[in-house]
Amino acid sequence: MRRVTFDGRWLPYLLLFPQLLILLWFFFWPAAQALYQAFTLASPFGGYAEWVGFENFTDMVSQPEYHKAIWVTIVFSAFTTALSLGLGLLFALFADRVLRATDAYRILLIWPYAVAPAIAGALWTFTLDPHSGVVAFALKTVLDWGWNPELSSFDAMVLVVFAAAWKQVAYNFVFFLAGLQSIPRSVIESAAMDGAGPLRRIRDIILPLLSPTTFFLIVLNVVYAFFDTFGIIHVTTEGGPGDATTILVYKVFRDGFIGLDLSASAAQSIILMVVVIALTVFQFRFLERRVHYAG
Amino acid sequence: MTERTPILDILTHVFLILGILVTGFPIYVALVAATLTPQEVNGLPMPMFFGDQLLVNLQETWSRADLGLQLFNSAVQAIGITIGKVAISILSAFAIVYFDFRFKMTAFWIIFMSLMLPIEVRIVPTYEVAANALTPFIWLGEVLGLDDLASWIAGERVSFDVKVSLLNSYAGLIFPLIASATATFLFRQFFLTVPNEMCEAAKVDGAGPMRFLADILLPLSRTNIAALCVILFIYGWNQYLWPLLVTTDPSYSTVVIGIAKLMPSPEAVPEWNLAMTAALIAMAPPVLVVVFLQRLFVRGLVESEK
Numbered sequence: 001m002r003r004v005t006f007d008g009r010w011l012p013y014l015l016l017f018p019q020l021l022i023l024l025w026f027f028f029w030p031a032a033q034a035l036y037q038a039f040t041l042a043s044p045f046g047g048y049a050e051w052v053g054f055e056n057f058t059d060m061v062s063q064p065e066y067h068k069a070i071w072v073t074i075v076f077s078a079f080t081t082a083l084s085l086g087l088g089l090l091f092a093l094f095a096d097r098v099l100r101a102t103d104a105y106r107i108l109l110i111w112p113y114a115v116a117p118a119i120a121g122a123l124w125t126f127t128l129d130p131h132s133g134v135v136a137f138a139l140k141t142v143l144d145w146g147w148n149p150e151l152s153s154f155d156a157m158v159l160v161v162f163a164a165a166w167k168q169v170a171y172n173f174v175f176f177l178a179g180l181q182s183i184p185r186s187v188i189e190s191a192a193m194d195g196a197g198p199l200r201r202i203r204d205i206i207l208p209l210l211s212p213t214t215f216f217l218i219v220l221n222v223v224y225a226f227f228d229t230f231g232i233i234h235v236t237t238e239g240g241p242g243d244a245t246t247i248l249v250y251k252v253f254r255d256g257f258i259g260l261d262l263s264a265s266a267a268q269s270i271i272l273m274v275v276v277i278a279l280t281v282f283q284f285r286f287l288e289r290r291v292h293y294a295g
Numbered sequence: 296m297t298e299r300t301p302i303l304d305i306l307t308h309v310f311l312i313l314g315i316l317v318t319g320f321p322i323y324v325a326l327v328a329a330t331l332t333p334q335e336v337n338g339l340p341m342p343m344f345f346g347d348q349l350l351v352n353l354q355e356t357w358s359r360a361d362l363g364l365q366l367f368n369s370a371v372q373a374i375g376i377t378i379g380k381v382a383i384s385i386l387s388a389f390a391i392v393y394f395d396f397r398f399k400m401t402a403f404w405i406i407f408m409s410l411m412l413p414i415e416v417r418i419v420p421t422y423e424v425a426a427n428a429l430t431p432f433i434w435l436g437e438v439l440g441l442d443d444l445a446s447w448i449a450g451e452r453v454s455f456d457v458k459v460s461l462l463n464s465y466a467g468l469i470f471p472l473i474a475s476a477t478a479t480f481l482f483r484q485f486f487l488t489v490p491n492e493m494c495e496a497a498k499v500d501g502a503g504p505m506r507f508l509a510d511i512l513l514p515l516s517r518t519n520i521a522a523l524c525v526i527l528f529i530y531g532w533n534q535y536l537w538p539l540l541v542t543t544d545p546s547y548s549t550v551v552i553g554i555a556k557l558m559p560s561p562e563a564v565p566e567w568n569l570a571m572t573a574a575l576i577a578m579a580p581p582v583l584v585v586v587f588l589q590r591l592f593v594r595g596l597v598e599s600e601k
Contacts, residue, residue: 004494005395006504015390016402018383019474026421026471027409029431033420091314094307101308107589108315113596114581116533116551122558122574123321126328126567134324137340166318171596178597198303227415231535235555249415256419257540265419272416280411
């Protein structure tokens with residue numbers, strides 16, 4: 001059906017102007033600059049820049065530090081996504097069972113979403129602080145685990161994954177619960193009448209029906225782990241010890257602002273942009289499929 | 296409930312309560328720490344029950360970190376981002392849905408493509424633009440030869456090399472973050488569900504487009520706007536990377552940045568009691584928004600991510 005529209009020669013452009021101005025000014029111009037910087041070698045104090053083609057990229061890709069950052073990002077995202085998706089689904093399945101109490105449980109489980117990543121990092125740094133943190137103390141006395149994220153790469157990774165997943169469980173919980181509550185009760189009830197127990201129903205009916213939500217959440221969780229966890233890393237470990245928790249986004253920041261290596265930072269930005277583009281396209285593909293499922 | 300399974304019901308509640316306890320655990324620890332003296336906080340093990348230093352810690356944190364000012368700055372940033380995003384998104388969605396014009400698809404794609412340029416992947420050049428907001432215009436001036444043109448007209452050397460810095464300003468905290476593709480899509484989606492007859496009736500009654508927007512579309516979108524505002528307020532309040540770069544002057548620091556600066560450094564005796572007091576204050580506004588506006592929050596979250 002054709003939309004009824006207004007006539008106006010200049011008005012639509014005027015209406016779009018603020019949005020497009022901000023986008024061109026603070027999104028596309030800087031992105032173009034990043035592209036330019038990625039192909040040039042600049043002095044950190046401005047002025048002179050030399051065209052070097054793909055040299056920044058080849059330099060970057062051959063660096064062991066960069067390989068490590070890729071690996072750290074993959075490990076960090078995989079564990080954060082798995083942990084927060086798993087727990088979010090589990091809580092949602094349980095909360096969906098107790099319909100009357102769902103609202104109360106929902107409030108009590110979703111509030112961590114509202115905590116800034118940096119503050120989530122601060123809270124868990126304290127709880128897991130090797131010198132005065134209660135959990136670190138418990139680990140030491142009960143498990144005899146000399147927990148120390150300042151020295152051990154493994155412990156540092158556990159710390160950042162834990163802080164990142166803690167914040168994200170709430171998010172997945174909301175989406176899984178919404179997904180569960182949109183499954184028609186009649187489907188579940190007829191399965192129950194056919195003698196399918198709760199676990200069987202989860203495996204054969206609920207999980208397959210939730211799969212579009214799950215795919216969608218996996219993409220969003222990976223985006224979160226890749227890009228929104230900067231604050232967590234910056235407050236908890238600052239990427240250390242060594243480079244044990246330096247994810248790609250953190251490396252872009254550190255190379256650009258602390259190392260003042262603009263070309264290296266820009267080349268990494270461009271590589272990350274490609275990742276975002278891939279993830280966005282993927283996400284919209286799945287969204288189309290999801291609409292298809294519903295219809 | 297599909298069947299009667301008392302044991303499973305009890306298990307469900309036990310599991311959910313366990314989840315709530317684990318989720319809330321760091322907050323409990325932070326609350327306890329906020330009531331202790333520095334000696335108690337650093338004692339091993341730290342007491343697990345409340346002390347009596349809450350007021351002392353509050354006072355100390357408040358003056359040390361200048362929390363009043365930082366909370367104000369955070370509020371300005373969060374509210375500014377919320378209003379800005381909602382306003383420019385409604386206008387652009389309105390233009391895209393209710394007008395036919397030549398570059399409609401181009402505009403749509405420009406907005407869509409911004410999804411692929413998160414701040415994290417363009418930090419250095421965005422910072423450069425903030426440090427000198429006129430950079431794109433100076434470049435444009437050079438490319439178009441405006442410098443030369445102006446010099447020729449004026450008869451002397453003229454340069455457009457003026458510097459306008461957004462660093463350490465509210466504009467710098469807000470403007471680079473207010474473009475929003477998702478909010479635009481959300482409003483577009485919603486406007487498309489508004490029946491055509493509404494628009495026709497408005498036109499028959501002689502209402503112009505702006506009148507239609509103000510008197511019909513906006514009142515109809517009230518709940519959507521409110522739900523989106525909840526999400527955007529939390530988004531704005533919790534910003535970290537951008538304010539960290541753009542504010543070096545403490546008088547423009549937001550509270551989330553302030554907390555990160557209060558975190559113990561390796562050189563000094565850790566003051567966890569103060570850091571945790573401040574962390575609790577900084578997270579209170581968005582958490583309260585979620586708790587009190589739960590339905591709007593869930594709606595906003597689910598809608599804006601679709």
